[in-house]
Amino acid sequence: MRNSMKLWGLAGIAVIGLGSAGLVPARPGRTAQATPSTERLLRFVRERFGVPRNIKLTAAPFENSASPDFYQTIITADDGTPEHKKTQPAYVSKDGQYLVLGKLYALAGGDVRPEISRDVREAYKVPAATPLTVGWPARSTPFGSFRQVTVKAGNGATQEVYLTPDHRTLILGSIYPFSDHPEQDILRVINLANQPSVGPARAPVTIVEYADLECPSCARMHEFLERDLLPKYGDKVRVVFKEFPLVNIHLWAPTAAIANECAYQINPATFLPYRTLIFQHQNDIDAVQANTSTVRELLLDYGQQAGLDRLALASCLDSRSSLPRVEEGMREGQKLSVASTPTFFINGRPLAGIVSPEVFYQAVDEALRAAQSPRAKIASRKR
DSSP states (O other): OTTTSOEEEETTEEEEOOOSTTOOOOOSSOOOOOOOOHHHHHHHHHHHTTOOTTSEEEEOOOEEOSSTTEEEEEEEEEOSOGGGOEEEEEEEETTSOEEEEEEEEEOOSSSOHHHHHHHHHHHTTOOTTSOEEEOSSOEEOSSTTOEEEEEEETTSOEEEEEEOTTSOEEEEEEEEEOOSOHHHHHHHHOOOTTOOEESOTTOSEEEEEEEOTTOHHHHHHHHHIIIIIHHHHGGGEEEEEEEOOOTTTOSSHHHHHHHHHHHHHHOGGGHHHHHHHHHHTHHHHHHTTTOHHHHHHHHHHHHHHTTOOHHHHHHHHHHTTTHHHHHHHHHHHHHTTOOSSSEEEETTEEEESSOOHHHHHHHHHHHHHHHTSHHHHHHHHHO
16 A cells, blocks of 8 residues: 555656566467567656666566566666666566566456456455445556446545556556656646746746645755755746645644645735645644644634635635646646656656755756757757
8 A cells, every 4th residue: 555565766756666477477369569679668767757867777678578468677877986886677568658667466357357456465465354345446547448436445545546548457666658858748637727836937947846734744845945045046946736635644634635735725925924834833733633623723724814804715715616736736646657756847857755956956056958959949949
C-alpha cells in the first residue's frame, strides 16, 4: 500500500521497486518489434527524474520480457559508493509509447480480482489479517488503453494498480509516456491558468509545487521558498502552488487544502499568507486533529489572521466549494506520477523532497540558462 510499499529512490524520485518473483509467462502469437534504444531510455530517465550528472546510469540491453506486451531491462544508478548502488526493473511497451518502472504479474483473465488481491498482498507484505478490496470495474487512465483499479486495505490505505487491456498482466508500479521530450510533456500537463502563485507570469523560470499542508517536509521547503529563494531571484522566478494532500496518511490535510483554495477564491492576495500560517501551526493542528470541529475553528482563526472574512471562509469551507480545485491538483499530480510531497517541477524538471539550498539554486540556475538560450528565446517569441 502507499504507506507500506518498498520504495526505490532514483535520485530523489520515488518509484516502486519490487522483487523478481511473479513475472508473467509468455503468451504466443505476438510479433516482436524493434527493441528500443538503451541510450534513449537513460536520457529519458535522467531528464524525467532530474538525475544529477554525478550519478552514473546504465542499462542492460533490452530483451523480450515474459510479457508479450513489453521489452525489459534493468537500470542501474551508481554514485560511486557500493552501498548506494541501486537497480530498477524497467519495461517499455512494444508500441514504444510507455515506460513502466515496477514489476509485472500474470493474470488468468476473467474475474482477476482474487489474483490482484493475492499479488498486491505478496508484493507489499500486507498481513493476512488485513482484508483487501479490489475496486471494480477497471477505469480508464491517461495512459492509452491501460486500465486502473484501486486496491483498498481494511485500515483505509489504498494503492492504484494498472492492467493491460486484456486484463492478463498486472502492473505494480508507475507508467510514464515514453517521449523524447519529457520536460515538454510535463509542461503540457500542468495548468498554469487561474492558479495561486507568486512572481510575474512572464518570469523565465516557473516552479510548480505539489504540496501537502500537513507534511512537515513541505513546511520546511515552504519556509525556504519564502525566506531564501524568492528574495534571491526576484522577478526571474514564479512559484505556482498546487494542492496534493496525502489523503491516505494525513487526517486534516484535505480540509486544509480546501480552506487554502477557498482563500484563493475569496481573495487571492490572502492565499500565500494563509498557507504560511497553516504550515507554521502544523503542530497546533496535529494536537487536535481528532476533533474536526476544533480543526475547523483553527483554520478559520488562521484565515482571519491572514485577512480573510471569517464568515466567507466558513461558508466556503463548509460547502467545500473549492474542492474541485483541490481535486484538479491531485489529478494533475497523479498524471505526473507525483509520489511524495513536496515535489517541484522547475520549468518541467522534477525535484522532490527536502533538498539543500545549493541543489535547488543549481536547478534554478540551469533553468535560467536554458531559458536564456537563443533557441528558447525564439520559441518564446513564436508563442
